Amino acid sequence: MRLSTKGRYAVTAMLDLAIHYAQGPVTLAEISESQGISLSYLEQLFARLRKHGLVEGLRGPGGGYRLSRHPQDISVAEVITAIGEGIDVTQCGGSEDCQEGERCLTHVLWTRLGKEIYEFLNGITLASFLERDDVNQVIRRQQQGLNVMAPNLNKTVA
Amino acid sequence: MRLSTKGRYAVTAMLDLAIHYAQGPVTLAEISESQGISLSYLEQLFARLRKHGLVEGLRGPGGGYRLSRHPQDISVAEVITAIGEGIDVTQCGGSEDCQEGERCLTHVLWTRLGKEIYEFLNGITLASFLERDDVNQVIRRQQQGLNVMAPNLNKTVA
DNA sequence: CTAATAACCTACTAAAACGCTCAGGTAATA
DNA sequence: TATTACCTGAGCGTTTTAGTAGGTTATTAG
Numbered sequence: 001m002r003l004s005t006k007g008r009y010a011v012t013a014m015l016d017l018a019i020h021y022a023q024g025p026v027t028l029a030e031i032s033e034s035q036g037i038s039l040s041y042l043e044q045l046f047a048r049l050r051k052h053g054l055v056e057g058l059r060g061p062g063g064g065y066r067l068s069r070h071p072q073d074i075s076v077a078e079v080i081t082a083i084g085e086g087i088d089v090t091q092c093g094g095s096e097d098c099q100e101g102e103r104c105l106t107h108v109l110w111t112r113l114g115k116e117i118y119e120f121l122n123g124i125t126l127a128s129f130l131e132r133d134d135v136n137q138v139i140r141r142q143q144q145g146l147n148v149m150a151p152n153l154n155k156t157v158a
Numbered sequence: 159m160r161l162s163t164k165g166r167y168a169v170t171a172m173l174d175l176a177i178h179y180a181q182g183p184v185t186l187a188e189i190s191e192s193q194g195i196s197l198s199y200l201e202q203l204f205a206r207l208r209k210h211g212l213v214e215g216l217r218g219p220g221g222g223y224r225l226s227r228h229p230q231d232i233s234v235a236e237v238i239t240a241i242g243e244g245i246d247v248t249q250c251g252g253s254e255d256c257q258e259g260e261r262c263l264t265h266v267l268w269t270r271l272g273k274e275i276y277e278f279l280n281g282i283t284l285a286s287f288l289e290r291d292d293v294n295q296v297i298r299r300q301q302q303g304l305n306v307m308a309p310n311l312n313k314t315v316a
Numbered sequence: 317c318t319a320a321t322a323a324c325c326t327a328c329t330a331a332a333a334c335g336c337t338c339a340g341g342t343a344a345t346a
Numbered sequence: 347t348a349t350t351a352c353c354t355g356a357g358c359g360t361t362t363t364a365g366t367a368g369g370t371t372a373t374t375a376g
Binding site: 003036113121124132 | 160161162166169170173234264266267268270271274275278279282287290292293296
Binding site for chain 2: 333334335336337338342343344345346
């Protein structure tokens with residue numbers, strides 16, 4: 001479980017897709033401009049998100065990216081682990097071959113904590129996060145006059 | 159809120175101190191050997207932990223490091239933020255000067271999530287973590303014949 | 317059909333962070 | 347006074363970060 005700016009980019013970009021979930025695909029150029037992230041960098045991040053089946057890209061004019069699953073079914077943990085491929089491996093090999101000394105203790109302690117953090121983030125879905133009062137307020141303020149998407153998050157789109 | 163190997167080192171080292179809390183100071187050399195971390199690197203990490211008032215060093219023969227507060231009163235979040243000084247600052251300055259566009263949205267979204275993660279890790283103290291059944295079992299297995307510290311975690315030491 | 321669009325792919329790069337080593341301090345205790 | 351152990355800083359190789367550059371495919375609007 002690694003956590004850095006890279007993860008922030010990925011999560012906020014995914015939230016962007018979630019916000020416009022009912023309004024068709026979003027281009028990376030739009031995300032790039034609105035969030036101030038380099039386009040090519042976004043492409044690299046989305047390549048990983050695509051490989052992990054979180055998004056799908058539609059080519060050509062009118063194309064862009066959209067979530068391949070419902071915002072309810074994508075957790076923050078999934079997004080973060082998708083972009084951080086070389087996940088933390090503890091020094092003692094990884095699984096079984098450490099039994100003596102405290103090195104094994106270190107291993108147990110950290111994997112326990114890491115698992116806990118993962119479970120926590122896995123409980124937060126894109127939809128659940130956007131539905132929170134304070135978050136929803138900001139989104140609504142940004143979309144004055146536009147279609148508010150929040151109510152649409154709860155029904156499946158054909 | 160950043161999370162990497164560096165944080166793992168700090169947290170596991172602090173847990174080490176917590177385990178031996180009732181048994182006097184622990185030298186960095188011991189931690190270095192038992193956990194397989196470079197001594198000088200440990201010294202650098204502990205310099206930061208000390209600056210944040212989490213540990214105190216005792217010089218001279220028989221010296222070492224010990225927690226400056228009770229394991230109950232030190233959270234995992236504190237340890238991680240102590241060693242990661244250059245904490246994540248969002249691009250839009252940090253606080254107030256972003257009001258237009260979605261950049262502000264990004265800001266709000268991530269700080270909200272980051273705060274949540276912090277609160278979660280802040281709820282886990284060194285003591286509470288060590289008291290868990292599965293963790294405690296491993297510790298006990300390591301300390302066969304030695305003084306088991308777990309019961310001591312609940313009472314203050316003079 | 318054609319031209320514009322936007323995903324997709326590969327390689328490269330400057331800067332930062334990471335993990336560590338080395339060399340030398342300074343302070344406290346036996 | 348000698349040992350122990352904290353403390354500091356400089357430097358170094360590697361990895362990650364964040365971004366650039368330049369291309370190719372696929373799709374669609376005109």
